Amino acid sequence: QYGTGSQAANAISIYMGLVDAADKPKVLANLIADIRSHNNGITAGDIGYRYLLRVLDEAGRSDVIFDMNNRSDVPGYGYQIAQGATSLTESWQGNRISSNNHFMLGHLMEWFYSGLGGIACDTNSTAFKNIIIRPETVGDENSAKVTFLSPYGTIANEWTKTGKTFVMKTVIPPNTQSTIYLPAKAGSVITESGKDVRLNTNIKFIKLEGGKAVLKAGSGKYVFAVND
Template identity: 35%
Template sequence: EQRPLGGITEIAPFTGIDDRGLGDLSGPLGWQLAYPFLQKQLYDFYGDKRIIENQYPAFKKQLNFLITTAPMNLYSWDISDHEALDPKPEGLSAAAFYYHHILLGAEFAGILGNSRDSIEYATLAKSIKENIIAKYHVPATGRFDNATQSAQLFALYYDLAPDRDKSFDVLSKEFERHKWHISTGIFSTKMMFDVLRENNMNDAAYRIANQKDFPGWGYMLENGATTLWETWAFPESDPSRNHPMFGSVDEWFFRSLGGINPLAPGFKRIQIKPQPAGDLSWVKTSYNSVHGKIVSDWKKQANGFQMHIVIPANTRADVYCPSAAGKPVMENGKEIKAVRYESGYAVMELGSGEYNLSSF
């Protein structure tokens, strides 16, 4: 719900809860972010800009509230990474959530053809990013804020790190310190899967997701969970034993293992980039997009890699088939020309249809 001054409440329907909020009974920044973030998700997955168009006046009111309320153009308080096991990077997360709001303002204005607003918000976002780096980055170290898994993932997810290699190195050491178990909360758990996928590090994601002891999804299963808990530890009575906040692991099956992601709103253009990991020898994935079913099945064989993919009508896909550089990719006995080879993949641009690909 929107408050009179423009802020969004922590929960809806509103019951008066405003933990770490921004005034006028508005909620904390991370929870306020749900309002524009959901619009962005719906646009990306369905390609319909009407929700952005219809909500834009209210979103502008929210942005104006955030901008006029921000001390020195930065926030430092928030609930932060709820249920993280390490100390939460409250200041960094609050600043990053503010930055995210303004980035979406610039993007939504651009989608609607409002160049004036888009330029204004983009300029402000650049300033906020510079302020975050100046305040929370430890120069020459790659560390952000308290350098926990959460902190490093916030920095990498929002592209704040001046030296990404160093920031990844700090993150890897944090994974090692936790014996490749997760210590993240509601936000940086999703960020972890996205960051590792986008940087071809799915083996790390698989190793973490596949742990059977505390903390992790396997620990929940080993302890009788049939739904996701709100906490990594078993909730005796409170909080919830049926809470979707750690459900980004389900998204990981589709986006990383199956490799299905939109490259244009509504999956008009698709990326199919499976990322085999660990001891997995096969994966079957499908997603019912607004254009039709997208399929990405693959299996490893002793002499190569096989993919079965389906690209819906009136769409195109960038298809990544694991392959050594320069090696041919075959489709039912005929070679398909790769437009490039990168990071262990042959990349092909394919139109609608069903394909059976193999590489050796």
């Protein structure tokens, strides 16, 4: 662990690259264990919470993010709503003596786009030249729809999950490339516009990894379907 071992200290250390690669899994495990030990509660403040979300998202642990935020019984976004807030408050507790219109705690919005909706920029790219599409189907969420106006044009992603079928409609703007992650496993049937995904010459199937099919795709409009 780093510093006091708090959620903020460990998350910032991982995100900023202070943690040696060999130690990263252990620090991440300690971070998640701390969240679980607080009954999936938040201890990070305005500065640290953004890094906490980014680290969990990048580690493929959006399930933890969902567990932390899909509730109203502990201080957090849901708690603010339960206290009658109609905009973000300065305190997690939503107390009335602090500012009641305080955008600084709006970090979850980033995860709505990059995690739940799945649109992100490749960290080795500039200005969304290389796009990451990696939606996280967590909790009881069965659909999401996001759009983002990048310098190359609008990026759009919409997915629905019904039973054992996952459908995702994706728009990749001109002059860009994308890496697309679909929830899939060995034996899953993956199609694009109703045909085997491997038949689309604009798409390259890379591998199955960590419960996801990894594809490379150029600009265009796609309708993916995964059936287990």
